[in-house]
Amino acid sequence: MNIDKKIVDDLVANDVSFVTTVPCKQLAGVIDEVENRDDIFHIPSNKEDEGMGLCAGAFMGGKRPAIIMQNTAIGVTINTLATLTQFYRMPLPMIISYRGELREPVACQVEMAVHTKALLAQLNIPTYHFHWQKDVEEFDNILKYTFMCNKPVAILTDANFWGGYGDQ
Amino acid sequence: MIRSEILKEIAPILNPHLVVCNIGLPSQELHMIDDNERNFYMLGTMGLSSSIGFGLALAQDKPVISIDGDGSVLTNLGTLPTIANNAAGNYTLLIIDNGSYGSTGDQPTYAGRKTSLVAVATACGCENVIEVQDKDLGPVLQDAIDSDEMTIIVCKCDSGNIKLPVITLDPVVIRHRFMEAVKA
Numbered sequence: 522m523n524i525d526k527k528i529v530d531d532l533v534a535n536d537v538s539f540v541t542t543v544p545c546k547q548l549a550g551v552i553d554e555v556e557n558r559d560d561i562f563h564i565p566s567n568k569e570d571e572g573m574g575l576c577a578g579a580f581m582g583g584k585r586p587a588i589i590m591q592n593t594a595i596g597v598t599i600n601t602l603a604t605l606t607q608f609y610r611m612p613l614p615m616i617i618s619y620r621g622e623l624r625e626p627v628a629c630q631v632e633m634a635v636h637t638k639a640l641l642a643q644l645n646i647p648t649y650h651f652h653w654q655k656d657v658e659e660f661d662n663i664l665k666y667t668f669m670c671n672k673p674v675a676i677l678t679d680a681n682f683w684g685g686y687g688d689q
Numbered sequence: 690m691i692r693s694e695i696l697k698e699i700a701p702i703l704n705p706h707l708v709v710c711n712i713g714l715p716s717q718e719l720h721m722i723d724d725n726e727r728n729f730y731m732l733g734t735m736g737l738s739s740s741i742g743f744g745l746a747l748a749q750d751k752p753v754i755s756i757d758g759d760g761s762v763l764t765n766l767g768t769l770p771t772i773a774n775n776a777a778g779n780y781t782l783l784i785i786d787n788g789s790y791g792s793t794g795d796q797p798t799y800a801g802r803k804t805s806l807v808a809v810a811t812a813c814g815c816e817n818v819i820e821v822q823d824k825d826l827g828p829v830l831q832d833a834i835d836s837d838e839m840t841i842i843v844c845k846c847d848s849g850n851i852k853l854p855v856i857t858l859d860p861v862v863i864r865h866r867f868m869e870a871v872k873a
Contacts, residue, residue: 564771567770567771571771575747576744577737581741582744601737605734605737610860
């Protein structure tokens with residue numbers, strides 16, 4: 522299974538047409554796939570809170586948005602998640618590269634990894650963790666859930682899910 | 690002129706259009722001067738008026754004006770390259786540059802000292818960047834809205850605030866009525 526293609530197929534099937542990205546090595550394939558789809562407007566962001574602002578505007582303009590970013594971004598975006606996305610009740614699927622988990626080669630990434638789920642839990646953000654490739658089968662349901670409840674929802678995707686980046 | 694005087698003067702120009710207004714006093718002033726469903730008031734998230742308005746402009750065809758401040762733009766300078774490289778003709782960014790953080794007690798910003806937001810926006814790749822003095826803003830803003838080209842306006846004015854209450858509208862109500870206006 523090509524998980525990059527599956528993720529973007531599910532985005533398109535759920536009418537997500539506005540995607541902003543802040544890059545991560547693990548996400549390179551899915552970002553390429555987003556860039557190459559005619560059904561999706563891809564706008565790279567320089568910082569994740571900016572990206573959430575773009576997504577808020579796009580949502581109010583009638584588009585379904587999504588953001589693709591690293592888990593370090595949770596440290597950057599707590600205020601935006603609380604006072605924009607959650608306060609105004611806006612949906613936002615967050616496809617997050619979960620750096621610092623099993624098979625991670627860079628020690629510093631672990632320092633944010635240990636806080637990631639706790640921060641998301643503190644924010645009452647529904648959180649899913651993809652560790653095996655088959656976990657991606659849930660993605661379609663997660664997107665439907667996100668746009669049903671108008672909340673930000675986190676999908677943490679670790680190195681094992683992406684095929685072991687870092688120990689090859 | 691101070692910001693509230695500028696907003697009073699341009700309110701009739703803004704009124705027919707979708708406006709995303711900066712957090713704090715700018716939103717409170719616009720709410721007092723001309724509250725309507727086409728205004729999206731930011732109650733939090735300093736710095737994102739430009740990004741929210743730009744996302745809105747990209748997602749639909751109606752003109753969008755983001756009202757920002759020099760302090761808020763400095764908070765989110767990284768969005769200027771994003772705006773420049775994905776230019777939307779229906780988007781106008783109006784930066785009311787009074788050289789101070791008005792909502793927090795008029796502490797000076799770097800835009801009031803050595804930093805030129807016009808030069809920053811231009812260096813970021815924005816093609817239509819206009820500096821204008823407060824009293825001359827009206828026609829410049831109207832031209833920017835009527836034009837098919839994206840425009841960044843830096844409106845130089847005095848710092849100073851008026852006393853007025855906070856916005857008590859529920860954020861979901863602000864968002865809902867705004868989205869209905871977008872669709873209308």
